[in-house]
Amino acid sequence: MILKTKITLALALMVSPVMSSFATTFTKEFERSDGIHKVKIDIYEESNADTKNSKITASEYVKDKKVWSLVDYVNKCPLDINMALIKDSFEIKKINGSFDAVLFSYTIGCVGGLDPVTVKYFAYENGMKHSLRGEERMVTPDGVIDDNVKPVPDANLKNNVLLFKYMTSNWNKASTVILE
Template identity: 35%
Template sequence: MINKMSIFLIVLISVSVSASEEIIDKNWYNSSGAHSLVIMKDKLKGNTGEHLFVKKTTNGKQDWVLNDYVLSCDNDIELHVIDSSVEVRSLSSNEGDIIFFAYKAGCVGGIDPVPIKYFSYKDGVKYALRGEETIQTPNGNYGGEGGPIPGRSLKKNTILYKYMQDRWKDIALRKYEE
């Protein structure tokens, strides 16, 4: 008997990509070894969507992977890493490296605010802040009125939450000039 998980895995494995673009390849060293962060984007075969792949390794061993997809848009696909959001840093002297990155992911038609996912990984735990970008025009701002929403684990880490909340306004702002 085939269970639902098996069917899902078969479908997931059958999704293939037609082109691959490496967006970020960041490498650094610390007392625990050589680290690598790779972010890639693929167009799915038949132009049916796009796939974002993020992987972190230590000494060549995979620490974690994030996969995200934007599929079957009636209009245009927006799946872009926000370059200024990608960083590796420590927020205090007694903690290890924290990985930060954000990207826009959604279907758009025209000048629409796009959902933004801002993630951090600390000791293999994913922290998330999700919301909508704010578009700044000469006539005022729109989008992002509700502010970002933190995931459960981020709410519990007040220092990390404050840092990501403070960075959100810059990460989520798109300046549009007519």
């Protein structure tokens, strides 16, 4: 009976795909006249035998009312997923003087090595999304790997002069990776 159980368990392990997952959460709070605003960013990754999936969600709530939300995915990636919040990019800042802007940037891509991936830099100001999108710039001991492509702002960002200047001045910090 013990031998049969071991054989059944061994067959189940060989037939079942290997699954693993992990999640990372980042949070910030700030106070405005309408209450305490809570911002949460979650990055979730899972791997099975052949592919990987990753999802980022971000949202702002005040008094259990959703102000805005964002969801982005990389699905069925047979290689490696590069999805990470960029260090020090998650901030709450008054750019235009009246409303607090929530800013954050992250990398997203399915890559097979040290390839530059997409960088998305977002600002939410009073619930309105502003974005700057481009590609990662990699600095190696042998030089810089990039295609010198300028980031592309959306229409909301183009029309918000102060926020546009702030985000473009931070673009190099948000998009540069130094490899040693």
